[in-house]
Amino acid sequence: MGNPTCSWINCLLIFKALPAETVYSGTMGDTNPSPGSPGENQNQNQNPDGNPPSEGDSTIAALARKVQESISVGKRHKFWETQPVGQFKDVGDTSLPEGPIEPPTPLSEVKQEPYNLPGLYEWITCDMNTEEMCNEVYTLLTNNYVEDDENMFRFNYSKEFLQWALRPPGYYKSWHIGVRVKTSKKLVAFITGIPAKIRFRDDVVRMAEINFLCVHKKLRSKRLAPVMIKEVTRRVHLENIWQAAYTAGVVLPTPITTCQYWHRSLNPKKLIDVGFSRLGARMTMSRTIKLYKLPDATLTPGFRKMELHDIPAVTRLLRNYLSQFIVAPDFDEDDVQHWLLPTENVVDSYLVESPNSHEITDFCSFYTLPSSILGNQNYTTLKAAYSYYNVSTKTPLLQLMNDALIVAKQKDYDVFNALDVMQNESFLKELKFGPGDGKLHYYLYNYRIRPALKPSELGLVLL
Numbered sequence: 001m002g003n004p005t006c007s008w009i010n011c012l013l014i015f016k017a018l019p020a021e022t023v024y025s026g027t028m029g030d031t032n033p034s035p036g037s038p039g040e041n042q043n044q045n046q047n048p049d050g051n052p053p054s055e056g057d058s059t060i061a062a063l064a065r066k067v068q069e070s071i072s073v074g075k076r077h078k079f080w081e082t083q084p085v086g087q088f089k090d091v092g093d094t095s096l097p098e099g100p101i102e103p104p105t106p107l108s109e110v111k112q113e114p115y116n117l118p119g120l121y122e123w124i125t126c127d128m129n130t131e132e133m134c135n136e137v138y139t140l141l142t143n144n145y146v147e148d149d150e151n152m153f154r155f156n157y158s159k160e161f162l163q164w165a166l167r168p169p170g171y172y173k174s175w176h177i178g179v180r181v182k183t184s185k186k187l188v189a190f191i192t193g194i195p196a197k198i199r200f201r202d203d204v205v206r207m208a209e210i211n212f213l214c215v216h217k218k219l220r221s222k223r224l225a226p227v228m229i230k231e232v233t234r235r236v237h238l239e240n241i242w243q244a245a246y247t248a249g250v251v252l253p254t255p256i257t258t259c260q261y262w263h264r265s266l267n268p269k270k271l272i273d274v275g276f277s278r279l280g281a282r283m284t285m286s287r288t289i290k291l292y293k294l295p296d297a298t299l300t301p302g303f304r305k306m307e308l309h310d311i312p313a314v315t316r317l318l319r320n321y322l323s324q325f326i327v328a329p330d331f332d333e334d335d336v337q338h339w340l341l342p343t344e345n346v347v348d349s350y351l352v353e354s355p356n357s358h359e360i361t362d363f364c365s366f367y368t369l370p371s372s373i374l375g376n377q378n379y380t381t382l383k384a385a386y387s388y389y390n391v392s393t394k395t396p397l398l399q400l401m402n403d404a405l406i407v408a409k410q411k412d413y414d415v416f417n418a419l420d421v422m423q424n425e426s427f428l429k430e431l432k433f434g435p436g437d438g439k440l441h442y443y444l445y446n447y448r449i450r451p452a453l454k455p456s457e458l459g460l461v462l463l
């Protein structure tokens with residue numbers, strides 16, 4: 001079977017298989033899940049019917065462009081075509097079963113030595129418990145990790161965040177992988193995995209979540225990334241784990257779903273000054289500031305910060321809520337303690353405790369991921385909150401999220417970001433979120449799920 005390029009038929013199948021709102025569009029070449037994702041002033045960025053411009057508004061020309069882009073993308077995956085992932089040519093093939101694409105190999109057959117690196121470089125295992133190692137990783141990422149398309153913003157994950165993200169219960173140190181220059185010892189590449197239990201319909205699967213793939217800017221386009229990916233895969237296999245989940249802003253074979261970021265301005269003047277958003281036509285700065293103004297205090301009676309003793313109640317609430325999604329993490333109390341108990345400047349969680357019954361009825365959370373603002377004299381950092389897990393049983397989602405916005409504003413965040421996973425977008429518009437230009441594609445390694453999911457069927461958030 002020759003080079004499986006993306007034929008017209010396959011491309012059309014891709015478009016059909018994905019729900020209308022996730023059609024690949026002009027953003028296919030995007031490199032990033034957009035730390036900034038500059039949008040227009042949100043309320044101006046709407047069609048007369050009050051809806052944001054839809055990717056589905058496809059003129060013939062737009063459709064032709066999409067197909068063209070898919071063809072060129074389809075030709076490009078020399079590495080991913082060799083891997084056990086959903087291939088473009090198989091999209092729409094209903095004869096393929098769900099579940100693992102390849103069976104596990106006996107552990108004794110897993111390659112025992114690391115993959116070969118070019119001679120100047122060496123593998124290291126990064127001990128994220130040490131201050132020195134954390135500093136090195138932090139420096140590599142701060143200078144070389146994800147930027148938006150216009151190179152105005154770059155993610156600036158804090159050291160505390162990295163330690164949180166990389167050391168969940170049962171983590172493997174061997175999955176935190178660096179590449180150094182042999183002579184100078186400079187860290188020039190990084191990739192990580194963490195263990196997770198993820199449920200697919202009724203099956204809970206032990207998986208790796210792969211994240212923080214980064215190659216120093218000076219070493220790009222030398223096919224180092226595939227070696228990094230193969231090495232982390234090998235080390236995952238050594239732990240008898242055969243599946244992985246990851247997200248990327250780039251289109252690879254083949255997303256299980258494609259999500260969009262929505263942004264809620266909290267500090268509109270700064271966002272406009274730094275070019276994150278634009279002042280809408282017929283809008284003045286003072287009208288814009290007024291539009292996004294929030295109450296000083298939260299509105300829901302019994303809304304408070306989550307505490308250690310809330311872990312059992314939050315775990316029950318979350319497990320029950322996540323059971324409605326086709327794909328979601330299988331969290332136990334240890335996971336909830338790690339991922340959701342508030343950690344200063346890393347993750348914030350709030351809940352509603354009924355003033356009468358003291359029952360915990362609702363929950364919301366967000367994590368902190370600032371971005372460096374590149375080349376602006378007046379501002380260096382964009383402080384962003386990213387919506388994380390949330391559950392509503394008694395308090396309407398809209399009211400819960402509004403309180404989350406109020407808390408984030410009190411804590412001086414500039415913008416509140418949310419993916420359109422889990423809930424449909426109805427609440428986003430009402431709370432004055434606007435769609436960003438960033439798409440985030442979700443992928444699975446060695447696991448097939450069909451058909452493609454709607455973002456609202458996905459209950460999984462990766463950092």
Ligand SMILES: CC(C)(COP(=O)(O)OP(=O)(O)OC[C@H]1O[C@@H](n2cnc3c(N)ncnc32)[C@H](O)[C@@H]1OP(=O)(O)O)[C@@H](O)C(=O)NCCC(=O)NCCS
Binds near residue numbers: 079
């Ligand atoms: C992502 C990054 C490591 C890729 O390295 P690179 O030097 O650009 O690419 P390489 O020449 O080493 O490798 C290219 C291969 O890696 C794949 N690749 C690139 N980015 C990828 C990603 N984010 N996830 C998985 N595979 C990726 C490419 O598709 C290509 O494989 P293909 O031929 O099968 O399509 C590098 O661009 C980088 O550090 N970017 C900034 C940080 C970033 O965006 N990280 C990813 C976050 S999701």
Ligand SMILES: *[C@@H]1O[C@H](CO)[C@@H](O)[C@H](O)[C@H]1NC(C)=O
Binds near residue numbers: 371380381
């Ligand atoms: C990045 O974040 C750190 C805190 O983690 C902060 O001290 C630093 O100023 C930030 N850098 C930029 C350029 O935003």
Ligand SMILES: *[C@@H]1O[C@H](CO)[C@@H](O)[C@H](O)[C@H]1NC(C)=O
Binds near residue numbers: 273376377378
């Ligand atoms: C910085 O602020 C000054 C004074 O408000 C302004 O004149 C200038 O344009 C700003 N610079 C940038 C890059 O926004």
Ligand SMILES: *[C@@H]1O[C@H](CO)[C@@H](O)[C@H](O)[C@H]1NC(C)=O
Binds near residue numbers: 424425426
């Ligand atoms: C979107 O969500 C709202 C409120 O949860 C619900 O009433 C509506 O039916 C949903 N729409 C779709 C298309 O799922």
Ligand SMILES: CC(=O)N[C@H]1CO[C@H](CO)[C@@H](O)[C@@H]1O
Binds near residue numbers: 419
């Ligand atoms: C109302 C709602 O569902 N809000 C958010 C809850 O969690 C996800 C995951 O991060 C957000 O993106 C939702 O928008």
